Amino acid sequence: MNDLLANYAAIEHILDHMDDASSDAYDEETVAEVAIRHERIMRRMESAGNRRILEVSDRDAHRAAGCVTLTEFLQTKLRITHPKKRLQAVQALEPMHAMTGEKLPPVCPNTARELAAGTIGPDHVHAVLDVIKKIPSAVDAERRAFAEQTLAEFATTLTPKEISAAGVRILAHLDPDGQLTDDRDRARNRKLNLGCQDSQLMSKLTATLDPITRALFDVVLAKWAAPGMNNPDDDQSPKGDHADADPQLLKDAADRDCRSQSQRNHDAFKALLDAAVNGGLLGGSHRGLPPQIIVSITDAQLREHAGVARAATGTDLPVSDVIKLAADAQTHLAVFSDVTGEPLFFGRGRRLASQAQRLMAFAQYRGCSKDDCTTPFAHTEMHHAEADWADGGNTDSTDMAPACGRHNRAVGPEPHQWSTEKITDGPDRGRYGWRRNTDPPDRLRANQLHRINELIERYRCPPDAVPTVSRAFDITWPGFELYPAA
Known part of the structure; x- marks a missing residue:
């Protein structure tokens, strides 16, 4: 272990001189x-880094670094942009342990060798x-291994885009008549991904649909688009x-319709989702919230129609x-006990x-209360933050905070687990902060990621200025609920 640490220290020392x-x-x-x-050398370090990640995984060492999961460790401590893709590479290129404990050879040994070189x-x-994943399950192990060897050899001279093109020809060679692809392959390759919002708040939707899903979607588009x-x-x-x-009404509307087919497909999909949300298809509740659009907004934004x-x-x-x-919703005040009389203390x-x-809780936190967690509120649970329910905690609004499933389960008495405590001063006063059990008492952190607008306003306001108190509202649609934030 000392030699390993010394080697990395020597690398850092050399880098200091290279700068x-x-x-x-x-x-x-x-x-x-x-x-x-x-x-x-950078590519060789990538290979060595894969071995380090596997060692962390095998020994659950991410807990010692204060991370609940290995993926969180890759994101927050290693600063890896696409942790799932990196883990896929580790699983394919490194010798993994079987259920019985023995080490298995890498799934892609030739690719692993070239990366290490x-x-x-x-x-x-x-x-x-990506090419290996598309090889039909019915292809025997020998031909699958030959395909991996060929792709690894191609990779030493071709660009990633050219590797994908060569992969198409290899797949055609392995299954020239398309008869080997079966339901297992289609099930393995099905996917639907919703991308992040861009600067225009638009999102890209990409999907690989299995035949039945495609047929169903075609029926929807034929009528709704x-x-x-x-x-x-x-x-x-x-x-x-x-x-x-x-x-006649439809004919007149069609004559006025200047949308492209892609735009009509989008609007049909939007109408389909609207029908599902507002037609009762999603039931009456999701994690304690109505399965509807719920937004948080200030009265200034309502007045100015901006933001x-x-x-x-x-x-x-x-x-x-x-x-x-809001124009299609019935507005009524809700939630706070002094407004509606609803009980908040049980x-x-x-x-x-x-x-x-x-x-x-949505009005106060917007998402998971654990610092640096990006999980939105709709995917959180209510954590008994003052004291766990099993330890006599109360189901009172003042004693709870939202937490995603993995962080809610990370709270406990063990050294690698976390504790929550209410912050008593500063801009986060009244919210619950998190710290690892081995951290000093003053290291209590609140999550700022879900309240970026508040941070911006805080920095825009001069230190000696008295901030203007602005009532905040949270709105659900339909049933459009407005209430002042805490």
Whole structure:
């Protein structure tokens, strides 16, 4: 262990000297060679890093670093941008343990060898793995191994994009008639991914649909995406499907419809989701909240029709869109006991938080209360933060905080576990903060990620200025609930 630490210390020492090194005294050929050697060394370090990650996984060492899961360790401590892809590479390139304890050879030994030699990089690895995942299950182990060997050899000279193109030809060779692909392969490759919102608050949806899902979606598009149907820019456009629409009304709407087929598909999908949310298909509750759009907004944003509101699911909505939602909702004050009389303090009378308590917690936290956790409120549980229910804790709004499942289960008395305590001063006063049991008492941290707007306003306000108190409201649609934030 000492040798390993000494080696890494030596690498860091060398890097310190390299930071100040200059290539001015070398000719162009040497400068190019230095750049090539640098990248090769970086790729070799990627391979060594995979072994370090596997060691952390085998020994649950992420707990010693204060992380509940290995993925959290990769994200927060190793600062890896795509932790799931990195773990897939580790599982494919490193010798894993079988259920019985013995070590198994790497799934992709040739790719692992090339990465360790520095001849390929992580992007080449992911391109190879993407092709390997598409090999039909019915292909025998010998031909599968040959395909991996061929791809690894190609990777030493081809770009990742060219590897994918070569993979298409390899897959065609392995299954020329398309007869080996079966339901197992289709089930393994099905996916639907919703990307992050961009600067325009738009999101990219990508999917690989199995045949039945594609057929069902085609039926929906045939009816709901027909010209003139579900057009948000046309008040006279028929909604839903066109079975009950007046033929002349539909024809007139179609004549006015200037949308592309892609835009009609989008609007049909939107109408389908609206029907599911507001038609009772999702039931009456999800984690104690109504399965509807719930947003948090200030009265200043309502007056000015400007800004961005945060939904309980973590989605940002322009206030202009919130106003449109509010137009179709029935508004009423809710949640706070001094407004509606709803009980917010149950003591030991019940274990689970009420819907009113959940909505109040959303107004205060917006998401998981654990610092640096990005889980939105709709995917959290109510954590008995003052004292666990098993230890005599109360189901009172003042004693609870939202926490995602993995962090809720991370609270406990063990050294690697966490504790929660209410913050008594500063801008986070009244909220619960988190600290590891081995941390000093003053290291209590609140989650700021879900309240970025508040942080911006705090820094914009001069230190000696008296902040203007602004009432905040939380809104559900439909049933559009407004209540002042804590």
